[in-house]
């Protein structure tokens with residue numbers, strides 16, 4: 001079972017943030033082109049459906065969209081007609097002409113046209129920011145730009161409409177539902193065609209499709225719940241091989257492993273700051289009462305009920321009140337009881353990240369500078385509440401296993417620790433054949449210290465300088481993104497491109513100045529003072545769910561030998577006893593070396609056996625016939641590559657074991 005079919009109109013939930021003028025300045029040429037196409041799309045739609053109401057049309061990662069309200073329901077059948085009109089508009093070579101309006105003028109214009117969404121969008125423009133209109137041909141839009149100069153700068157062959165979806169105005173379900181037309185645009189037809197080809201290939205490599213075909217994972221929304229994947233035996237092989245890789249690599253890098261429970265008390269997440277800020281992404285709490293607290297709770301509840309009754313009686317002035325116990329006092333006592341009741345037991349939360357547990361492990365023993373750096377690693381299971389509409393195969397789930405570690409170090413140790421983390425990334429990239437990657441280094445904005453960023457000006461500067469230095473010295477491909485750091489320190493998002501050129505963010509590294517202090521973590525330094533360590537959060541292999549989803553696309557399910565769920569299958573040319581014995585002994589030998597090997601010595605024709613192994617994406621097939629038996633040899637076939645010739649059995653076994661041990665591509 002998988003994520004089921006996409007609904008015909010998938011809903012777009014998140015509301016796009018209005019771009020600041022700075023962000024607009026930074027829009028790339030391609031983004032300008034695509035945003036200009038959104039105007040061209042709106043122009044075309046208005047020509048075809050003059051009663052359409054317009055919302056906005058920003059560029060997106062894949063192209064652009066425009067939101068409309070109109071009675072006609074768009075379907076893909078409308079696309080050729082709209083595209084045709086768009087091409088016409090590019091050929092008309094209209095100039096994008098800018099004019100500045102006063103708020104009153106702008107309001108009058110859109111009210112006059114009945115464009116109610118535009119009227120509301122006008123209110124989003126901050127006081128003081130100029131209100132600009134852009135006109136191309138007969139179409140006028142409220143827009144801050146930037147655009148290309150003329151519609152003719154958009155090549156008619158580079159435009160394509162992609163899909164239609166429904167979207168609530170401002171992403172809010174209480175607002176009217178609009179129709180969102182998605183399109184894309186490229187510099188020319190050739191680039192568009194290449195992209196379309198890549199999309200087509202991505203569809204073939206869709207991790208949900210391959211995951212089901214290969215029996216890697218299953219979704220069971222009815223019994224287990226949506227977004228909670230079950231790893232089937234073959235998928236578990238991938239999980240465990242990745243864990244083995246991580247454990248070996250981390251062991252060699254001086255990490256130690258820990259194990260933590262999947263839940264913790266409310267106090268943990270209040271201390272970390274996840275509550276209340278991150279509450280929406282966590283599963284709701286579980287209320288728990290310890291055994292000795294049950295009776296106490298009952299007693300308190302009983303007393304509360306009595307007092308409520310008493311208070312009600314006082315309100316009606318039925319019962320006399322000889323003790324002088326006033327109604328106000330009773331109400332106060334009720335409140336006291338209620339807070340006592342809530343303090344009993346506790347609220348537990350499923351963990352959404354592993355950091356707080358690791359911090360408590362740091363705090364579990366007294367630490368000295370001699371213990372640092374302390375590198376705590378765990379493939380930790382986390383639970384996050386993603387909206388059901390956001391769930392996507394195993395790429396976007398509600399339970400995940402993270403290749404997590406927290407490195408606690410002194411400021412002096414930081415650069416070396418950070419460098420070592422980067423090296424680990426590069427090592428992994430090599431193993432997985434990822435030649436194209438980029439690190440997005442998000443830094444702080446000194447003007448926003450104390451608001452958006454924790455107020456540690458020197459620490460920010462020093463750490464960012466060190467990170468930058470390490471990135472430059474390691475020759476790592478990176479871009480610096482100002483003003484996008486996390487609250488408590490700079491972060492690095494790691495982006496990789498799959499074999500077919502699609503981009504994925506697989507991991508985030510963070511430097512943390514603030515949280516160790518919130519947890520009161522200290523170590524005793526050389527000079528006998530207590531100091532707070534820095535903490536590096538890192539997860540090079542991300543989560544199993546996301547990383548395996550990525551690997552499925554990257555390899556199209558044809559995993560390298562070391563990862564392949566079924567590494568080897570031994571096939572016999574016929575089912576004669578001596579041959580079957582020979583095949584069985586090869587299988588047993590490989591199995592004794594922990595190779596994942598299966599045997600097929602049925603009477604089926606060998607062609608059919610090979611076809612079956614190919615369909616199952618078995619990495620290596622060892623075919624044996626009478627001649628191989630006599631020569632003590634085997635014929636080797638590789639998945640998708642065919643026969644690579646016969647070799648002595650011992651050599652084949654040794655080669656397989658070496659390739660697996662070295663994790664060859």
Ligand SMILES: [Zn+2]
Nearest residue numbers: 134143144145
């Ligand atoms: Zn515009």
Ligand SMILES: [Zn+2]
Nearest residue numbers: 353354355537
């Ligand atoms: Zn962390």
